[in-house]
Amino acid sequence: MNHSMRISASAVRTASLDAWRKLAPGLAIKSPVMFVVWVGTVLSFGMTVQRLAQGEPYGFALCTSLILFFTVWFANFAEAIAEARGRDQAASLKATRRDLTATLRNKAGQLTQVNASALKNGDLLVVEAGQLIPADGEIVLGVASINESALTGESAPVLREAGTDHSGVIAGTMLLSGHIEVQVTAESGHSFLDKMIRLVEGTQRQKTPNELALTVLLAALTLVFLLAVATLPAMAEFVGITLDPLLLIALLVCLIPTTIAGLLPAIGIAGMNRALAANLIAKSGKAVEVAGDIDTLLLDKTGTITFGDRQATAFLPLPGVTQTELVRVAVLSSLQDPTPEGKSVVKLARDLGDVTTLPIDAEFVPFSAETRLSGLRLAAAESSGKDSGFAHAFAYKGASDAIRRFALAQGLAVPQALDGIVSKVAQQGATPLVVVSQQRILGVIQLSDVIKPGVAERFAKLRALGVRTVMVTGDNPITAGAIAAVAGVDDFVAEARPEDKLALIRAEQAKGHLVAMVGDGTNDAPALAQADVGLAMNSGTQAAKDAGNMVDLDSDPTKLLAVVEVGKQLLITRGALTTFSLANDVAKYFVIIPAVFAASMPGIGLLNLMQLPDPQLAVISALIFNAVIIPILIPLALKGVAIRAISAEKLLRNNLLIYGLGGLLLPFAAIKLIDLGLNWML
Ligand SMILES: Nc1ncnc2c1ncn2[C@@H]1O[C@H](COP(=O)(O)OP(=O)(O)OP(=O)(O)O)[C@@H](O)[C@H]1O
Ligand SMILES: [K+]
Ligand SMILES: [Mg+2]
Numbered sequence: 001m002n003h004s005m006r007i008s009a010s011a012v013r014t015a016s017l018d019a020w021r022k023l024a025p026g027l028a029i030k031s032p033v034m035f036v037v038w039v040g041t042v043l044s045f046g047m048t049v050q051r052l053a054q055g056e057p058y059g060f061a062l063c064t065s066l067i068l069f070f071t072v073w074f075a076n077f078a079e080a081i082a083e084a085r086g087r088d089q090a091a092s093l094k095a096t097r098r099d100l101t102a103t104l105r106n107k108a109g110q111l112t113q114v115n116a117s118a119l120k121n122g123d124l125l126v127v128e129a130g131q132l133i134p135a136d137g138e139i140v141l142g143v144a145s146i147n148e149s150a151l152t153g154e155s156a157p158v159l160r161e162a163g164t165d166h167s168g169v170i171a172g173t174m175l176l177s178g179h180i181e182v183q184v185t186a187e188s189g190h191s192f193l194d195k196m197i198r199l200v201e202g203t204q205r206q207k208t209p210n211e212l213a214l215t216v217l218l219a220a221l222t223l224v225f226l227l228a229v230a231t232l233p234a235m236a237e238f239v240g241i242t243l244d245p246l247l248l249i250a251l252l253v254c255l256i257p258t259t260i261a262g263l264l265p266a267i268g269i270a271g272m273n274r275a276l277a278a279n280l281i282a283k284s285g286k287a288v289e290v291a292g293d294i295d296t297l298l299l300d301k302t303g304t305i306t307f308g309d310r311q312a313t314a315f316l317p318l319p320g321v322t323q324t325e326l327v328r329v330a331v332l333s334s335l336q337d338p339t340p341e342g343k344s345v346v347k348l349a350r351d352l353g354d355v356t357t358l359p360i361d362a363e364f365v366p367f368s369a370e371t372r373l374s375g376l377r378l379a380a381a382e383s384s385g386k387d388s389g390f391a392h393a394f395a396y397k398g399a400s401d402a403i404r405r406f407a408l409a410q411g412l413a414v415p416q417a418l419d420g421i422v423s424k425v426a427q428q429g430a431t432p433l434v435v436v437s438q439q440r441i442l443g444v445i446q447l448s449d450v451i452k453p454g455v456a457e458r459f460a461k462l463r464a465l466g467v468r469t470v471m472v473t474g475d476n477p478i479t480a481g482a483i484a485a486v487a488g489v490d491d492f493v494a495e496a497r498p499e500d501k502l503a504l505i506r507a508e509q510a511k512g513h514l515v516a517m518v519g520d521g522t523n524d525a526p527a528l529a530q531a532d533v534g535l536a537m538n539s540g541t542q543a544a545k546d547a548g549n550m551v552d553l554d555s556d557p558t559k560l561l562a563v564v565e566v567g568k569q570l571l572i573t574r575g576a577l578t579t580f581s582l583a584n585d586v587a588k589y590f591v592i593i594p595a596v597f598a599a600s601m602p603g604i605g606l607l608n609l610m611q612l613p614d615p616q617l618a619v620i621s622a623l624i625f626n627a628v629i630i631p632i633l634i635p636l637a638l639k640g641v642a643i644r645a646i647s648a649e650k651l652l653r654n655n656l657l658i659y660g661l662g663g664l665l666l667p668f669a670a671i672k673l674i675d676l677g678l679n680w681m682l
Contacts (some may be wrong), residue, residue: 011084018080032219033261041068074630082269086200097170102134142180163519166539260581271570281551287549291567301473304451317443330396333375336364373398389578403434426478452459455489583663621674
């Protein structure tokens, strides 16, 4: 993906054209504030023509009309340039999805070649090494090594596998090796990526709730100023002056919040652009915005804080159990377990010389996040029944609390020595899996995982931004504690099942927190849906991606930091420019009103701080400032106000100082300068 956020010359060219197109009344009315300026422009041009026709002086009228016109045009240009930049960004993404062909497998097993655009949800595709994946989907068969660089810019191949939490594939990426079957989950043109493309292109942009609220507020302010200006002629009449209606229009435009109204769409689009530049797919502008207000972040341990490639590294038998016996039962419990954990158990056992094979009539009990164990039952033993005197034969492995409970329910004793072994493994941050057969608990498998480098710094940065991090894991409290300490999370919850994660999010939300959550597994889906920001990994299952409101193309769980930053920057930029715009308007009021009345009311002349001699020139100067401040601020609106890791209150105070006080003082100086310039020119 092209991550350049610079403004290209061609973007400026298209935006200039689009700014004209956006003058159409149907589009102009979308922003009530700018529509008032639009109407003012039309009226003003009308009066110019009228004065021209009647042979009256029309210079002031023409100047006013032109400046008003450019005010509207600049606002249109601000939006158009943000959109053009979004289109540039989307173009490279779109290119990955063009003209793909698919090998479709029908129910009878026959293969046919079809165009990817004809694919339907649920279609089964066969993809061979060297081919491009034709549609977004989930691998239902096979293991794949995939190059996603067309999408993410990252050239290192990624591994995707059927039946795991990383089975998702995306159209336009390249299958490097393997032979896979993919089930289509998103028809061409309807995937998250397509949606994001439309969002950044501006073709499917909707105002976010905050944007809508601000638009209403600005419209209300405009109405207040409209009423205030409407009462001026009567007041002027009272003191014996007749006010030129053009002066009133100009005054109104200076007073209403045109700066923020003109820049508002650009700020929102730029937020989406920044998200996409970070390889984040947001399903709506709202998701990005909410991310800025997040104060609690829930992360799971395995695969988020650690690499998630849990590998068996040791078999630790209980006293009185031989290593061979422990290994044999561990292998029995894992032979049909497709998880990376299960496979690694078999691999380590084989390396140690184990040759255990699957007994006939074995019934596989798959791992679930609910039971937190896996293994097999022997159906034959089961059918012989309890009366025959045989116990059910089984071999299980699982989380220590789960196996302990299971063993007790089966009437098996829990050996004293178990705790010691479990804690020893857990204290190193490794995951202990306890192994049990129908006869007894045999010992522990040690699963080792590696903490991702740099997570501690990221969490520290989040803390500085006011975001509390909580690790939620299905693992035991000791392992969780050990990992939490190294990773530097603020808090952790252990032995959590999926519904516990959901309950935790609800509890945090009930306390008034806005919660973000990262996940990739199907069992994360409810929590992802409940969270205010649910960031799903692109590598994850379709259920997770459907439930979340953001997808990370890089499948990097620590990307949540970037999500929060993009969101915060959006909110802070919008807040700062709103403050600036309103402060400007207040200042303009005090510049213009005295200038207008000074000539006929000596008393008010004292208030004419800036000593602007000619009321018409004063108004023109204010109008010019009012217009050009929009393009001047476009780069800031697009780039965003810099955010530093300081507390929200400090940030607010700093911004009030810079954009509030600055916004109040700048117009006095700028308008005086423009006025001096105009006086000199004339
Ligand atoms: N294949 C497996 N067979 C048996 N038990 C397993 C298997 N995989 C994991 N477990 C046990 O179940 C627990 C929960 O695993 P799970 O992967 O659901 O954790 P989680 O809720 O996703 O949390 P996290 O990902 O943070 O560890 C693990 O800590 C481990 O003890
Ligand atoms: K204004
Ligand atoms: Mg997990």
